[in-house]
Amino acid sequence: MDMPKRVRIGDLLLERRLISQEQLSQALAEQKKTGKKLGRAITDLGFLTEETLLRTLADFVGYPFIELARFRVETRLVQLLPESQARRYRAVVLADEPAGLRVGMADPTDLMLLDEIQRALKRPILPAFVREQELLAVLDTQYRRQEQIASIAGELEGELQASDFDIDQMAMTSDSSEAPAVRLLQNLFEDAVQVKASDIHIEPEENLLRIRLRIDGDLQEQIMKERRVASALVSRLKIMSGLDISEKRLPQDGRFNIRVMNRSIDVRLSTMPVQFGESVVMRLLDQSTTRLELDSLGMPEAISRRFTHLIRRPHGLILVTGPTGSGKTTTLYSALNLLNEPGKKIITAEDPIEYRLPRINQVQVNPKVGLEFATVLRAALRQDPDILLVGEMRDQTTAEIGLRAAMTGHLVLSTLHTNDAASSAMRLLDMGVDTYLVASALRGVVAQRLIKRLCPNCQHSHHLLEQERSWLNAMEAGAGDQAYVSAKGCHQCHNTGYQGRIGIYELLEMTSPLIAALRQHNSHAFAEAAIAQKNFRPLALAALDFARQGLTSIEEVFRIAATLDESEG
Numbered sequence: 223m224d225m226p227k228r229v230r231i232g233d234l235l236l237e238r239r240l241i242s243q244e245q246l247s248q249a250l251a252e253q254k255k256t257g258k259k260l261g262r263a264i265t266d267l268g269f270l271t272e273e274t275l276l277r278t279l280a281d282f283v284g285y286p287f288i289e290l291a292r293f294r295v296e297t298r299l300v301q302l303l304p305e306s307q308a309r310r311y312r313a314v315v316l317a318d319e320p321a322g323l324r325v326g327m328a329d330p331t332d333l334m335l336l337d338e339i340q341r342a343l344k345r346p347i348l349p350a351f352v353r354e355q356e357l358l359a360v361l362d363t364q365y366r367r368q369e370q371i372a373s374i375a376g377e378l379e380g381e382l383q384a385s386d387f388d389i390d391q392m393a394m395t396s397d398s399s400e401a402p403a404v405r406l407l408q409n410l411f412e413d414a415v416q417v418k419a420s421d422i423h424i425e426p427e428e429n430l431l432r433i434r435l436r437i438d439g440d441l442q443e444q445i446m447k448e449r450r451v452a453s454a455l456v457s458r459l460k461i462m463s464g465l466d467i468s469e470k471r472l473p474q475d476g477r478f479n480i481r482v483m484n485r486s487i488d489v490r491l492s493t494m495p496v497q498f499g500e501s502v503v504m505r506l507l508d509q510s511t512t513r514l515e516l517d518s519l520g521m522p523e524a525i526s527r528r529f530t531h532l533i534r535r536p537h538g539l540i541l542v543t544g545p546t547g548s549g550k551t552t553t554l555y556s557a558l559n560l561l562n563e564p565g566k567k568i569i570t571a572e573d574p575i576e577y578r579l580p581r582i583n584q585v586q587v588n589p590k591v592g593l594e595f596a597t598v599l600r601a602a603l604r605q606d607p608d609i610l611l612v613g614e615m616r617d618q619t620t621a622e623i624g625l626r627a628a629m630t631g632h633l634v635l636s637t638l639h640t641n642d643a644a645s646s647a648m649r650l651l652d653m654g655v656d657t658y659l660v661a662s663a664l665r666g667v668v669a670q671r672l673i674k675r676l677c678p679n680c681q682h683s684h685h686l687l688e689q690e691r692s693w694l695n696a697m698e699a700g701a702g703d704q705a706y707v708s709a710k711g712c713h714q715c716h717n718t719g720y721q722g723r724i725g726i727y728e729l730l731e732m733t734s735p736l737i738a739a740l741r742q743h744n745s746h747a748f749a750e751a752a753i754a755q756k757n758f759r760p761l762a763l764a765a766l767d768f769a770r771q772g773l774t775s776i777e778e779v780f781r782i783a784a785t786l787d788e789s790e791g
Contacts, residue, residue, distance in 0.1 A: 231260050231331075234282055235270070245269045259329065276351045285330055285349050288316065290356035291679040295713040297364055299323075302343060305365040311339055314352070314360050322346030328354040360713040362416070403458045406451070411482045414506060417716070420547075421506065426452035426499035437716070438674055438723055439547070449498075456493065456500045463491045471495055477574065479509075490574060507576055514559040514577060519552070522764070524757060525729045529668060532731070533557045533635070538665035539628040541615075543640045548671050549725050550637045551576055554611060557635060558582060561609055570611035571598035587613065595620040603627055612636040618654040625655060628663035641786060642761060643669040643730035644752040648745045661740045666731045671785075672723040673765055673778045676707065677715035681772065684708040690776060697783065698763060707772045724773060726764040726782070730755065762786055 232250070235241045241249075241264065252263040261279075265272045273287075280287040299315045300308070302323070308314060312328035313335075323345050329335065330349035340347050410433065414422050419435035426432075431452045434443040460467045463476025473494045480487050488507040493500050516526055532540055540557075542550045555577050558568060562581055573587035573595070583605070585598045595612055596619045602610055603623075615621045615636050628634040640646045646667045650660045684706045686694070691702035709719035730736075730752055739747035752758060759767075762783040768774045 231264075231279070234278065235264070235275075238278060240274065240278065241269050261329075272353055276353065279331065280351045283331060285351055287351045288326055290314075290326065290352050290360055290713060292712060294680070294711050294717055295360055295364060296717075300360070300364040303339070304342075305361065307339075307342055308361055308365070309358075311335055311342075312354060312357060313339055314357055314364075315343070316350065319348060322348045324348045324350055326350045326352035326357060328352065328357055363713050363716060403454045407455065407458060408482075411480060411487065411506075415482045415485060415487065415508070418722070419506065422502075422504040424452065424455060424502040424504075426496070426501070428498050438718070438720055439672065440718070442716070452499050456502055459491060459502060459504075460493070463489075465491075465493070470500055475574075485509075488576075490576075509577070514552070514556045514579075516556045516560060519549075519556055520725045521727050522767075525668075525727050528729055528731065528757075529557075529666075530560070532666045533561060533633065535633065535665065537628055537631050537633055539625055539634045539636065539663045540665055541636055541638050541646050541667045542670065543638045543643065543646045543667060544670045545639065545641070550670065551613075553668065553670060553725075554635055554637065555579070558609070558611060561633075566608045567606060568609045568611070569602040569605060569607045570613070571595050571602065572611070572613040596623055599623045599627070603632075607632060609633045609635070614638070615650070615653075621650055621653055621655045622659065625650075625659040625663040628665075629659070634663075640669070643667040643728050644749045645745075646730075647732075647736075647740055648748060651740075651743060657741055657743060661737045664732055666729065669728045669730075669761060671726050671761055671765075671782055673726055673768065673774050673782060674720035675722045675724045675773055676775055677709045677712060677719055677721040679714045679721075680709045680712035680719065681707045682710060684776065686776075690780075693780065694766075694776065697766060697779075701766060704770060706769055706776050708775045708777070719775070724768065726761055726768065728759060728761050728764060730758060760786075 232246045236243065236246060245264070245267070249260060249263040249267055249269065252258065252267060253260050256263070258266070261275055264270050265275055277287050293316065295314070295316065299318060302315045303311070303313065314326045315323050316326050317324040323343055325339060325343075325347045327335070327339075327349055330351055336347065336349060410422065414435050417435065417437055419437050421436040423434040423436070423441065424431070425434065426449065429447070429449055431446040431449055432443055433446065434441040457467045460474070460476070462478045462480075464478075465474045465476045473492065475490075475492050477488065477490045480489060486509045488509055490505040490507070492503050495501075516530065519526075521529065532538075542553050544550050558570070558579060562568060562579060564581070567583075568581070569583045569585065571585050571587055575584050575586050578584065585593075585602070587593055587595055587598060595614070595616060599610065599612060599620065600623060610624070610627055610632055612620060612624050612634065613636070615624060615638050624634050624636055638646050638649060640649050646669070647660055647664055650664075651657060686702065686706065694702035709715070711717035711719045715721040733751070733755060735751040735754070736748060739745075739751050753760070762779065765774065765779045765782045769776050769779050
């Protein structure tokens, strides 16, 4: 490593006429008062931007300036430096080059720091300037809490091996917040909340424990060698959920609420016996940040306006359809939130209740005691409701009661597991519901999916392959001649190229041609009438609209189109 020239930052900035002598004097006074480095004092006082300062220093000492927001970080390289040292040195390993390891630093002009990092890495280092805030963000996403989780898991494994007590008994008596099982779960939940995971999977295998987090629809895993830890974790979670810790042969479901990083998190827990213990899946619902408003769903304005008009009608059935995990429940709750007024009596039948809303009578379906959707609906109709929400139309009986309620002056909202809006009405007929009921009561169907949103920090223009161009033109004339973007991946999106998800929607309103096709039980004529409907835009083209806007990739468009083609096939 070539040592940098000694830098006198004040003299350099004066020489390059980037600050005045008066500004330098103020910065030196600020440095003396606060103990900050001079460069930080200059940027904090607003005399220079951090980028200008870093680029000037980089040019003077001959080191590169790297924008981490656009840099693809490799976890393997970052973790060559232990987290404690990386944070203390404000340094991150970015690349393995022939001459040494490229290390991004907040202050590469600190010669003592350079020596310490080189000793820690036992390799020549090639320094680079990076913004401090970007560096800290990289450390947060790359290290997360995996080192702590692994350390606590090892500690818990040691306790379990040294103990003569039953694991379940240990879980019951470990009430202290310092108990390893409690700390392990706390770190696990904090990690999940930090990366905005929707689910946590705990999966024991013969010689290891696999923990996976679902982030933006995809699973990311961490493997622990401490296999015995799984039993203690599952027992602890069962206690938190009020489940039977002695029952390991049957699946169990429960829920609990915890506070994580000043957020209220509802956890829905499901256990299932597997070959080497019990598998646990937890769905995380952040009650403190979820916005149950139609405006926040990402619906195009035209669809949002028409949907709002539909749900404000006094009676009729409105369906929201899509596969599991497509955001149907959030759409329904947002509709209820809009309708929730003192003058409206709203009753819901749900399995499970995901969000708790004031003024709404929410009923948890419980098949074990005979409290099915149909039972709740029958009882609800005797409670003088204006609006009913049925969590899911699972069978003919529930569908018929819901449709009859919609015909007799109630607004009924429900979900159905179909792939698109056009197939939903036909699905009700396939369930054995009378044609006249569906034709008379159904007002509209919203079909939806969640697609991945491109990371805004690492986007670049996408060069279309000929096959992609042909496919786009087949979807819509001229689509293959437009510009699209993709993303290469960076630390802010965990090198996936995507950050978060956004909903796509299609809305089908029942019209005379659709009702006529329905009465004839003609699915082909129904689908043709749906496509011919004014303002109807299928899901695949809704995804294409987002790709045109640079919000998603054409890979996501093709994925949605393929799933719809498969369902039609």
